[in-house]
Amino acid sequence: MNTRRPVAASLAVLGYIVMIAPLFxxxxxxxxxGSTVRFPPDGFSLRWFEAAVTYQPFMSALASSLQLAVFAAxxxxxxxxxxxxxxxxxxxxxxxxxxxxxxxxLIVPELVVGLALYQQFMIGLGMNNLTTLAIGHTVLMFPYxxxxxxxxxxxxxxxxxDAARGLGASPMRTFFTITLPLLRPGIFSAALLAxxxxxxxxxxxxxxxxxxxxTLPVTMLDYVQQxxxxxxxxxxxxxxxxxxxxxxxxxxxxxxxxxxxxINR
Amino acid sequence: MSVTSAAQFQAVSQVFGDFTAVDAIxxxxxxxxxxxxxxxxxxxxxxxxxxxxxxxxxxxGRILIRGEDFTTAPPExxxxxxxxxxxxxxxxxSVADNVGYGLKxxxxxxxxxxxxxxxxxEMVGLAHLAGSRPKQLSGGQQQRVxxxxxxxxxxxxxLLDEPLSNLDARLRLQMRAEIRRIQSETGLSVVLVxxxxxxxxxxxxxxxxxKDGRIQQQGSPQDVFPAPANRxxxxxxxxxxxxxxxxxxxxxxxxxxxxxxxxxxxxxSDGLSLDGRVTDLAYRGVxxxxxxxxxxxxxxxPDPIRLVxxxxxxxxxxxxxGDEVAITASPGHLVTLPA
Ligand SMILES: Nc1ncnc2c1ncn2[C@@H]1O[C@H](COP(=O)(O)OP(=O)(O)OP(=O)(O)O)[C@@H](O)[C@H]1O
Ligand SMILES: [Mg+2]
Numbered sequence: 001m002n003t004r005r006p007v008a009a010s011l012a013v014l015g016y017i018v019m020i021a022p023l024f025x026x027x028x029x030x031x032x033x034g035s036t037v038r039f040p041p042d043g044f045s046l047r048w049f050e051a052a053v054t055y056q057p058f059m060s061a062l063a064s065s066l067q068l069a070v071f072a073a074x075x076x077x078x079x080x081x082x083x084x085x086x087x088x089x090x091x092x093x094x095x096x097x098x099x100x101x102x103x104x105x106l107i108v109p110e111l112v113v114g115l116a117l118y119q120q121f122m123i124g125l126g127m128n129n130l131t132t133l134a135i136g137h138t139v140l141m142f143p144y145x146x147x148x149x150x151x152x153x154x155x156x157x158x159x160x161x162d163a164a165r166g167l168g169a170s171p172m173r174t175f176f177t178i179t180l181p182l183l184r185p186g187i188f189s190a191a192l193l194a195x196x197x198x199x200x201x202x203x204x205x206x207x208x209x210x211x212x213x214x215t216l217p218v219t220m221l222d223y224v225q226q227x228x229x230x231x232x233x234x235x236x237x238x239x240x241x242x243x244x245x246x247x248x249x250x251x252x253x254x255x256x257x258x259x260x261x262x263i264n265r
Numbered sequence: 266m267s268v269t270s271a272a273q274f275q276a277v278s279q280v281f282g283d284f285t286a287v288d289a290i291x292x293x294x295x296x297x298x299x300x301x302x303x304x305x306x307x308x309x310x311x312x313x314x315x316x317x318x319x320x321x322x323x324x325x326g327r328i329l330i331r332g333e334d335f336t337t338a339p340p341e342x343x344x345x346x347x348x349x350x351x352x353x354x355x356x357x358x359s360v361a362d363n364v365g366y367g368l369k370x371x372x373x374x375x376x377x378x379x380x381x382x383x384x385x386x387e388m389v390g391l392a393h394l395a396g397s398r399p400k401q402l403s404g405g406q407q408q409r410v411x412x413x414x415x416x417x418x419x420x421x422x423x424l425l426d427e428p429l430s431n432l433d434a435r436l437r438l439q440m441r442a443e444i445r446r447i448q449s450e451t452g453l454s455v456v457l458v459x460x461x462x463x464x465x466x467x468x469x470x471x472x473x474x475x476k477d478g479r480i481q482q483q484g485s486p487q488d489v490f491p492a493p494a495n496r497x498x499x500x501x502x503x504x505x506x507x508x509x510x511x512x513x514x515x516x517x518x519x520x521x522x523x524x525x526x527x528x529x530x531x532x533x534s535d536g537l538s539l540d541g542r543v544t545d546l547a548y549r550g551v552x553x554x555x556x557x558x559x560x561x562x563x564x565x566x567p568d569p570i571r572l573v574x575x576x577x578x579x580x581x582x583x584x585x586x587g588d589e590v591a592i593t594a595s596p597g598h599l600v601t602l603p604a
Contacts, residue, residue, distance in 0.1 A: 159353035162320055165340040166347040167367035167418060177366075181357045 072137035080145025152186025271454035277326035304475035346415030
């Protein structure tokens with residue numbers, strides 16, 4: 001820690017405490033042996049973890065959420081990478097405007113996007129809610145994909161691509177042997193960000209839910225409105241553990257410096 | 266047809282919006298020689314090189330390579346080796362894979378490729394670094410890898426954009442000799458862009474001086490240096506003294522001016538001979554820079570003209586600021602320029 005800036009350092013510590021303290025209470029209560037959410041917990045057991053993984057609505061919602069998040073991540077990148085390339089490498093007029101447009105879903109409130117999708121796609125075109133949710137999440141993740149891959153594209157020296165062309169590589173060949181490998185950390189971080197954001201999304205998923213297809217956060221929200229047992233806490237801890245695992249894998253394979261370097265620049 | 270030129274620019278222009286970066290230049294790049302494009306920042310050197318390499322399409326004129334029209338061909342169809350100012354090595358590949366990249370695209374078999382990669386790296390003295398990543402290398406080493414990569418494909422032309430400007434002074438001198446050696450070993454036709462006149466003079470077989478997108482003068486250093494075609498080229502090559510005459514002007518290099526106390530007899534009668542005054546002195550060890558204000562008989566303005574003499578410290582007369590002096594130069598050192 002930087003001891004020469006005590007105020008900034010104390011604020012940082014305070015920030016971490018504010019962020020982590022509630023998690024701490026959730027984690028503790030998840031291990032209770034009692035049947036109510038209470039702090040301090042009544043004894044220690046893993047019964048609520050067992051309950052969580054055997055509770056059918058949660059597990060099928062988890063499968064739905066994972067499916068949706070994977071689809072949204074892949075689809076938004078499949079669209080976002082070409083758009084980022086066009087913005088950063090193409091010779092198109094009005095690049096700034098274009099970039100601004102692709103950022104706009106971040107500004108429009110998600111409920112508005114959700115309502116529009118609900119009216120136009122589900123009611124208007126009669127699409128089922130899975131398709132509509134997939135489209136909705138892809139639209140929401142798309143700006144992240146464009147921004148994050150665009151940021152790491154901007155870090156690649158265009159002369160490197162020129163050099164490949166000069167050595168005899170076609171534009172296609174240059175993309176697959178030079179640009180794409182150099183873009184990999186950016187694509188990976190965009191995918192991670194899109195996946196996590198989609199997985200945790202509530203507003204859109206809430207608006208577009210149905211009995212057949214409901215995401216985990218929405219299902220949990222539903223559950224706490226009627227019950228007050230620690231199964232929600234234990235499920236949360238499991239999600240937290242999963243997220244930490246993803247983060248560790250990301251750190252091991254790509255490195256946070258690269259991932260978040262890509263986002264910050 | 267007999268091929269005597271590696272490449273030719275025929276009235277080639279490049280216009281960006283309403284700005285003309287390169288203005289209808291005609292230029293022949295000779296086979297097996299080193300040609301430098303020399304000029305100040307923004308004069309269109311890089312633009313010309315990028316048009317030759319195919320990264321920019323000329324807005325006018327034609328570019329021939331070995332007699333064939335390549336004006337609109339993309340870079341990958343040209344077989345030219347380009348060395349970029351930023352080196353532009355592929356960061357995700359080893360040094361050997363960088364050098365072998367162009368050979369792989371040419372479907373050179375594995376063993377043959379390995380052999381040619383090793384040869385190219387030996388030529389630049391870096392065979393021992395074949396397995397390294399570019400970011401593990403120093404700037405000078407990266408530069409050599411970039412050259413090896415460009416030479417490995419046996420290009421029709423080797424193009425270098427300011428290859429030495431990112432290196433420190435000592436390495437720069439070393440690389441001048443090294444690039445010359447590579448050129449003569451391989452017999453490649455080389456085009457090198459620089460804004461450093463010493464570099465151009467030392468390295469060129471042919472030098473091409475540019476300004477504002479036009480060629481001002483071209484020829485061997487031996488032809489250009491003693492006979493600049495106009496005031497711009499003269500100034501760029503270090504001629505600092507310009508004396509107006511009746512219908513033109515003469516120029517002379519600072520090291521060719523003689524400065525003596527007024528009473529001594531004039532050294533030459535048919536060369537330059539002016540009266541003047543010492544306005545500044547700068548002792549630099551080997552030499553002394555003397556700044557002078559001279560009365561100019563041919564000048565239309567009444568103000569004295571400013572001259573600079575570069576005298577050898579060991580033989581220079583003892584001068585003080587304010588001394589009245591005679592300024593002379595022998596006729597062989599005078600170059601007449603258009604006014
Ligand atoms: N893509 C472009 N769009 C508009 N103007 C450009 C473009 N590329 C170059 N120019 C302009 O054309 C002129 C010549 O540029 P060029 O890069 O060829 O100069 P240079 O001689 O290589 O100079 P330097 O020594 O600074 O590299 C400059 O004034 C530059 O601003
Ligand atoms: Mg340049």
